[in-house]
Amino acid sequence: MRYLPALLIGRLVRLAVRLVRPGGGSALPGLVVSKLAPNLTLRALSSFKQGLVVVTGTAGKSTTTKMVVAIVRAHGVSVFTNPSTANIEQGFFSTIVRHGSLFGKVPGEIAILEMDEAHAAQLTDKVSPRISVILNVFEDQLDRFVDPALVRDKLLAVAQNTHQRVLLNADDQNCLLIGEQIAIPKSYFGLSQEINRSPVNQMPYAPTYLDQRSKPSVSSLALTLAGKNLSVQLDSQRASFELPTRGVHFALDAIAALACAKEVLGKHFDLDLAAQVLNELPPVFSRGEIREINGEPVEFILVQNPVSMQLNLDNLEGSPEQVLFAIGRDVHDPSWMWTVDLKNLKRVSTVSGFNYADAALLLAYNEIPVDSVEPDYFKAIEDFLALPKPSKGMKTVIYSADAMRRLRRHLGFTDPEDVDRV
Amino acid sequence: MSSVLKFAALYPDHLDLNGDHANLLVLQKRLEWRGVNSEIVSVDRPTNLSEFDFVLLGHGSDAAWSEVLKIDSRLLTNIVDLVSSGCNVLAVASGYQKLHELMNKEAALLIERVSEFKSFDGVVGYVNTEFDLPEISRTKNSVFTLFHGPVLAKNPRLADEIIANANWADVSLTSDKFAEVEKLAQASRQIAFED
Numbered sequence: 001m002r003y004l005p006a007l008l009i010g011r012l013v014r015l016a017v018r019l020v021r022p023g024g025g026s027a028l029p030g031l032v033v034s035k036l037a038p039n040l041t042l043r044a045l046s047s048f049k050q051g052l053v054v055v056t057g058t059a060g061k062s063t064t065t066k067m068v069v070a071i072v073r074a075h076g077v078s079v080f081t082n083p084s085t086a087n088i089e090q091g092f093f094s095t096i097v098r099h100g101s102l103f104g105k106v107p108g109e110i111a112i113l114e115m116d117e118a119h120a121a122q123l124t125d126k127v128s129p130r131i132s133v134i135l136n137v138f139e140d141q142l143d144r145f146v147d148p149a150l151v152r153d154k155l156l157a158v159a160q161n162t163h164q165r166v167l168l169n170a171d172d173q174n175c176l177l178i179g180e181q182i183a184i185p186k187s188y189f190g191l192s193q194e195i196n197r198s199p200v201n202q203m204p205y206a207p208t209y210l211d212q213r214s215k216p217s218v219s220s221l222a223l224t225l226a227g228k229n230l231s232v233q234l235d236s237q238r239a240s241f242e243l244p245t246r247g248v249h250f251a252l253d254a255i256a257a258l259a260c261a262k263e264v265l266g267k268h269f270d271l272d273l274a275a276q277v278l279n280e281l282p283p284v285f286s287r288g289e290i291r292e293i294n295g296e297p298v299e300f301i302l303v304q305n306p307v308s309m310q311l312n313l314d315n316l317e318g319s320p321e322q323v324l325f326a327i328g329r330d331v332h333d334p335s336w337m338w339t340v341d342l343k344n345l346k347r348v349s350t351v352s353g354f355n356y357a358d359a360a361l362l363l364a365y366n367e368i369p370v371d372s373v374e375p376d377y378f379k380a381i382e383d384f385l386a387l388p389k390p391s392k393g394m395k396t397v398i399y400s401a402d403a404m405r406r407l408r409r410h411l412g413f414t415d416p417e418d419v420d421r422v
Numbered sequence: 423m424s425s426v427l428k429f430a431a432l433y434p435d436h437l438d439l440n441g442d443h444a445n446l447l448v449l450q451k452r453l454e455w456r457g458v459n460s461e462i463v464s465v466d467r468p469t470n471l472s473e474f475d476f477v478l479l480g481h482g483s484d485a486a487w488s489e490v491l492k493i494d495s496r497l498l499t500n501i502v503d504l505v506s507s508g509c510n511v512l513a514v515a516s517g518y519q520k521l522h523e524l525m526n527k528e529a530a531l532l533i534e535r536v537s538e539f540k541s542f543d544g545v546v547g548y549v550n551t552e553f554d555l556p557e558i559s560r561t562k563n564s565v566f567t568l569f570h571g572p573v574l575a576k577n578p579r580l581a582d583e584i585i586a587n588a589n590w591a592d593v594s595l596t597s598d599k600f601a602e603v604e605k606l607a608q609a610s611r612q613i614a615f616e617d
Contacts, residue, residue, distance in 0.1 A: 336440065357610035
């Protein structure tokens with residue numbers, strides 16, 4: 001009963017926000033409830049019969065979490081999860097306001113949540129996860145994290161707070177350093193030598209500048225990757241399926257998700273069923289999502305840090321003829337964009353977003369032709385979508401998270417689950 | 423001076439954490455647009471830094487610095503010699519702090535970390551530091567700055583100051599391209615302080 005007033009107010013705030021701004025309203029109710037009932041999240045996350053699973057690391061949290069949740073649900077377990085836009089503590093409050101009862105009870109036998117690295121360290125200090133998945137450490141958000149070694153320390157804290165098993169990426173030296181420092185059981189997932197050998201499959205993990213640790217034995221292995229087709233081996237079992245989106249980083253998300261689902265489900269885990277789920281899973285929005293707008297397909301690509309920008313540009317099918325490049329307010333200091341190799345961008349139709357000037361400067365000094373620089377983002381979206389259909393390929397939107405949210409709201413794409421597999 | 427200017431990007435895998443080396447691209451393009459060619463050379467373990475017309479010492483993590491100085495213990499001393507002899511050096515963030523400490527023979531004072539856009543002497547950039555140093559300082563022909571990343575893109579006046587001081591090109595030469603990037607840089611400096 002003690003959370004009733006706070007949750008009631010939270011629900012009313014959410015309703016009010018959504019009346020004013022359809023599709024919005026994910027952050028403010030959480031902020032209000034976090035002030036009124038600060039212990040609500042801890043209590044809710046401690047209440048799941050099968051415990052809490054945390055997916056964290058620099059990149060791949062949303063896709064991996066979505067995969068684990070889909071596999072576990074397909075096995076008949078009810079799951080509480082968070083949308084990708086709500087992976088910090090305030091977002092957990094918002095998710096509880098939205099999905100919980102007015103008494104603070106949230107449905108589900110297990111919670112499987114993606115968590116921002118810093119928030120994960122804080123939250124797991126109070127609620128011990130049963131399982132944590134640590135995906136990787138990349139050079140990301142250095143205006144906030146300063147040094148990748150500090151991110152590694154946050155992830156180490158998450159691992160140390162876990163009580164059943166920690167799942168770690170065998171190909172990332174940062175994860176091997178974390179593995180060295182924890183006493184609880186751990187397992188590794190990773191990519192085969194064959195996949196790692198290909199130059200297009202190199203993952204730019206943050207260098208540790210320490211002696212290289214040798215690769216540990218890997219219980220969940222991605223064996224081969226050809227286009228979207230991935231074959232995997234979990235202990236002695238094998239399966240293959242098609243990934244929702246091309247790119248080695250999605251193969252890594254899939255093998256991490258399979259390892260995690262297996263740990264969650266134990267002897268009930270069915271690899272064939274899991275492969276079938278992944279074969280049919282739509283992408284997380286804007287991770288290679290293709291959507292029909294005005295009768296033509298448009299691809300949406302989210303770039304959040306130098307690594308995701310580099311991997312996504314490297315995985316473009318050719319050089320798109322028409323690109324909207326929009327960097328929003330979420331990129332506090334746009335310096336990192338200058339570490340990305342832009343060779344696959346031959347031309348940009350429109351540059352926009354809050355940080356349009358920095359984005360346009362980057363393109364100007366890289367001598368990439370730009371047709372228009374439009375500070376008014378909504379006008380930029382309309383102008384871009386009104387361009388005649390490209391002679392080959394499709395219109396491509398490359399944007400940061402804030403620009404993504406604004407575009408989705410502007411175009412009325414308000415349901416995060418509303419993404420089709422193409 | 424050689425016909426093609428040579429710019430050293432020191433330890434690009436270690437000391438380009440925030441895109442500091444992009445400053446060389448900015449100098450290169452601003453020279454190219456004025457008809458002067460230059461070459462950016464990535465250098466680890468440099469044997470003779472004086473062969474370069476310009477040397478950039480960027481910012482790296484503590485672990486990256488530790489490895490650089492382990493394999494190249496004379497790097498900082500050699501760069502201090504370059505600075506003292508009037509060569510053109512740009513040192514950024516921890517690169518600046520380390521040279522400052524060696525040149526002044528004392529540790530830079532520690533303050534609580536500052537992570538924000540700042541303006542100093544008309545130059546705008548992002549600082550993320552716990553060292554109490556002026557955001558920009560100049561010694562002979564060298565520039566030291568706490569502003570990390572592509573500070574010269576945001577501040578073309580500083581880029582042209584370096585070009586003019588080194589006498590590489592006539593910075594009064596201008597074109598539509600310069601007007602375009604100046605307009606963007608001005609907007610970028612303004613946006614830096616918007617909420």
